[in-house]
Amino acid sequence: MNSLFVTDWKLMLLAGCILALTLFIPAPVQAMSGRQVYEKVHELRTRGLDRQTEFTMTLFDKGGGTRSRTAVEYGKKAEGETYKVLVVFKTPPDLCDVGFLIHARTFSDRDLWAYFPEFKRIRRIPTTSQDDSFFGSDFSYDDFGGPPNLDDYTFTILREEVLDSRPCYVIEVTPKVPRKWSRNQAWVDKELFVHRKIVSYQGKEPYRDGTFTDVRIVDDLPTPFRMEMKNLKTGHRTEVAIEEIHYHTSFPDDLFTQRSLERAGK
Amino acid sequence: MAVLRGYLGLAISGFIIWVTPCIARAADDVSLAGRVKLSGDYAFDRQSVKEDPSLTARLVFDGRQDAWLLHSQVEGSWEIPGDDDRQGIAFKRFNAVYQDESRFLELKELVVERQLGGIDWRFGVQRFAWGRLDEYPINDLFNPWDYGKFLVKPMEERKIGVPALSAALGRQDWTSQLVWVPWYIPYRLPEPGSRWSVTPAITTITAGHNSIVENTPQEEDLPARTLDNGSIGFRVQRLGEIEAAVNFFHGFDPRPVFRTTSLTVTESAAGWVASPGYVPSFHKITAIGLDAATVAGPFSLRGEAAYTGNRVFNVRQELWRYPETQSQGVTPLNPIEIDSDTLDYGIAADYRPFEDGLLTVQAQQTMILDRPDTLYERRVETLIWASLKVGWLNQKVETSLSLASNPEHGADMVKAGAMYIFSDSWKAEITAIFLSGPPQSLFGRYAANDQIGLEVVYQW
Numbered sequence: 001m002n003s004l005f006v007t008d009w010k011l012m013l014l015a016g017c018i019l020a021l022t023l024f025i026p027a028p029v030q031a032m033s034g035r036q037v038y039e040k041v042h043e044l045r046t047r048g049l050d051r052q053t054e055f056t057m058t059l060f061d062k063g064g065g066t067r068s069r070t071a072v073e074y075g076k077k078a079e080g081e082t083y084k085v086l087v088v089f090k091t092p093p094d095l096c097d098v099g100f101l102i103h104a105r106t107f108s109d110r111d112l113w114a115y116f117p118e119f120k121r122i123r124r125i126p127t128t129s130q131d132d133s134f135f136g137s138d139f140s141y142d143d144f145g146g147p148p149n150l151d152d153y154t155f156t157i158l159r160e161e162v163l164d165s166r167p168c169y170v171i172e173v174t175p176k177v178p179r180k181w182s183r184n185q186a187w188v189d190k191e192l193f194v195h196r197k198i199v200s201y202q203g204k205e206p207y208r209d210g211t212f213t214d215v216r217i218v219d220d221l222p223t224p225f226r227m228e229m230k231n232l233k234t235g236h237r238t239e240v241a242i243e244e245i246h247y248h249t250s251f252p253d254d255l256f257t258q259r260s261l262e263r264a265g266k
Numbered sequence: 267m268a269v270l271r272g273y274l275g276l277a278i279s280g281f282i283i284w285v286t287p288c289i290a291r292a293a294d295d296v297s298l299a300g301r302v303k304l305s306g307d308y309a310f311d312r313q314s315v316k317e318d319p320s321l322t323a324r325l326v327f328d329g330r331q332d333a334w335l336l337h338s339q340v341e342g343s344w345e346i347p348g349d350d351d352r353q354g355i356a357f358k359r360f361n362a363v364y365q366d367e368s369r370f371l372e373l374k375e376l377v378v379e380r381q382l383g384g385i386d387w388r389f390g391v392q393r394f395a396w397g398r399l400d401e402y403p404i405n406d407l408f409n410p411w412d413y414g415k416f417l418v419k420p421m422e423e424r425k426i427g428v429p430a431l432s433a434a435l436g437r438q439d440w441t442s443q444l445v446w447v448p449w450y451i452p453y454r455l456p457e458p459g460s461r462w463s464v465t466p467a468i469t470t471i472t473a474g475h476n477s478i479v480e481n482t483p484q485e486e487d488l489p490a491r492t493l494d495n496g497s498i499g500f501r502v503q504r505l506g507e508i509e510a511a512v513n514f515f516h517g518f519d520p521r522p523v524f525r526t527t528s529l530t531v532t533e534s535a536a537g538w539v540a541s542p543g544y545v546p547s548f549h550k551i552t553a554i555g556l557d558a559a560t561v562a563g564p565f566s567l568r569g570e571a572a573y574t575g576n577r578v579f580n581v582r583q584e585l586w587r588y589p590e591t592q593s594q595g596v597t598p599l600n601p602i603e604i605d606s607d608t609l610d611y612g613i614a615a616d617y618r619p620f621e622d623g624l625l626t627v628q629a630q631q632t633m634i635l636d637r638p639d640t641l642y643e644r645r646v647e648t649l650i651w652a653s654l655k656v657g658w659l660n661q662k663v664e665t666s667l668s669l670a671s672n673p674e675h676g677a678d679m680v681k682a683g684a685m686y687i688f689s690d691s692w693k694a695e696i697t698a699i700f701l702s703g704p705p706q707s708l709f710g711r712y713a714a715n716d717q718i719g720l721e722v723v724y725q726w
Contacts, residue, residue: 061659061662065662065689067687067689067690068690090297092690092691092725093299093300093301093690093691093725093726094687094690094725096297096299111505118420118422119395119400119420119421119422120393120394120395120422121395123559123566123616124509124559124560124561124566125561125566126561126562126563126564126566126618127561128563128564128618129564129618132618132621132622133621133622133657133660133661135661136622136657136660136661136662137660138660180621234659234660236659236660254436257436257441258441258505259434259436259441263335263379266295266328266330
């Protein structure tokens with residue numbers, strides 16, 4: 001009986017200590033799922049849709065030759081998932097005033113048009129071409145096409161890793177329907193929720209390797225000012241440098257019409 | 267007089283080139299782009315007419331000041347070393363059919379644009395692009411074509427800018443455009459004796475006749491510059507899953523036809539001079555058309571159709587009544603014009619078989635509703651066209667292959683090209699073209715013009 005009391009007393013003391021410890025030790029953060037991480041990424045990208053971006057794209061041959069393109073991108077967010085994007089090239093002379101226009105009814109349902117001033121004709125582009133090279137670069141049309149539809153992918157956190165002194169989630173992003181990339185491995189900044197690196201695979205082989213650096217906070221939105229995409233098969237690579245970016249813009253709907261596309265947004 | 271016109275043209279172009287930077291300094295947003303192209307051809311048929319290498323320059327200016335936009339495009343070409351008999355540079359005129367291709371300056375576009383009351387107003391020398399088909403569009407009728415170097419030039423470069431007033435209004439998914447061309451601008455044909463000229467039946471008469479030293483088709487007086495002789499059209503388009511447009515055009519047919527006068531052969535000190543007895547003919551048509559585009563899976567589909575009233579065709583050349591043997595004097599020729607309503611329709615599909623590859627297939631037909639037996643054209647004329655463009659090494663190299671066929675007459679065209687982009691400014695392209703078919707068919711009339719061409723282009 002006594003021993004039992006002693007035992008009870010010891011047990012109560014132990015329980016009290018544990019209780020006290022649980023009060024003073026911070027509770028562990030609820031781990032995020034891959035989908036939740038991407039919802040954050042998606043939210044930031046969606047908030048950044050109203051914008052004007054001027055960028056330079058430099059294409060590097062394996063042999064060291066370079067070609068460059070400069071362009072302006074205008075974006076406008078509307079209700080729900082609706083948004084519009086107009087991209088117009090300024091240089092080189094071959095591409096001057098070439099543009100493409102996106103009308104997204106939802107994140108998964110977009111109309112794309114391209115305009116080539118040399119032919120004075122606008123062409124609709126099937127969305128099946130969205131993974132094709134964006135004007136000879138190692139980026140795809142989809143990379144410039146606004147946020148993806150999250151329901152079209154599965155997201156699995158593989159691990160956490162520090163990349164360039166930044167803690168990141170390493171997430172496997174797999175499309176549910178067949179795409180050019182069978183899967184992507186993405187390094188998402190744990191604090192800023194922007195991509196730091198993406199490796200895209202075709203089958204088991206890594207095909208392209210993208211890095212996103214020089215992240216600055218512009219109008220409360222973390223923005224990588226330098227992006228590099230490397231084709232691991234050909235050795236070709238493309239750098240995109242943002243020259244100027246303005247968020248929370250409010251462009252008129254007239255800017256996102258076929259007529260505006262024909263006039264290079266002028 | 268021609269020399270004077272040449273210098274006048276040079277002066278106008280010089281003025282535009284001089285005034286452009288002045289406007290550039292005053293405008294809010296300006297761009298000045300240019301292109302210089304050195305090109306030369308090797309003709310496979312040694313008997314065919316040769317062309318000297320040429321240097322072509324283009325200057326494109328865009329300027330914006332407040333709500334005003336100014337766009338201009340001037341082009342000039344000089345053959346090297348050039349025909350010594352020619353003097354000065356001819357300015358391409360808006361009132362002549364036969365024009366020199368060897369040395370010229372041309373005002374391709376000069377447009378002022380202003381938005382007023384939600385409508386985009388454009389005034390000046392303009393080129394339009396209605397309809398959806400490539401190469402031989404059905405509803406694209408405002409701009410007549412320049413047939414100099416026909417089939418070698420891309421379609422947009424064939425178009426002659428016309429002085430026009432246009433108004434475009436956009437409301438949500440709807441866009442409408444009204445175009446008025448106040449006076450008629452004729453199509454242009456290369457001068458006889460040049461590589462891409464097409465000289466009807468008289469060629470066969472004079473071919474073996476060494477004493478004929480000159481064969482000069484005559485210009486025809488253009489329709490009077492009155493309001494009645496303008497062209498007008500409107501287009502209403504709606505965006506959606508299927509983009510569709512309705513087109514209306516009433517004005518002069520941009521396609522060339524001729525009417526006969528009389529074959530006249532006279533004697534000069536050098537020999538006989540023949541006036542072949544036909545002149546360009548100009549006719550008004552009315553066309554009502556539809557066009558549409560959509561995407562279906564990996565295909566981008568396009569189509570258009572038009573019903574055209576009062577189109578004029580020429581009868582077969584053997585019915586023009588050229589005499590079997592040539593003699594001096596005047597020989598009346600038969601009337602050669604037949605008018606008929608036509609129904610044109612065509613479809614096209616773009617498909618990317620692989621990344622950086624674009625395959626376009628197009629089929630179109632012209633149905634001549636009241637066709638008499640005297641026409642060379644069949645009741646239904648078909649044109650099938652396919653093109654494959656492929657970019658290599660991240661589009662540093664571009665290759666293209668185009669095939670066109672007019673099966674009713676067994677006429678075909680094959681075009682193949684390869685372009686290498688050295689840098690943002692420099693590129694070179696090699697193109698070969700092969701044409702075959704009966705002499706009066708679309709491609710067969712140029713059957714002697716198989717050639718391989720080289721272009722070196724510098725752009726800024």
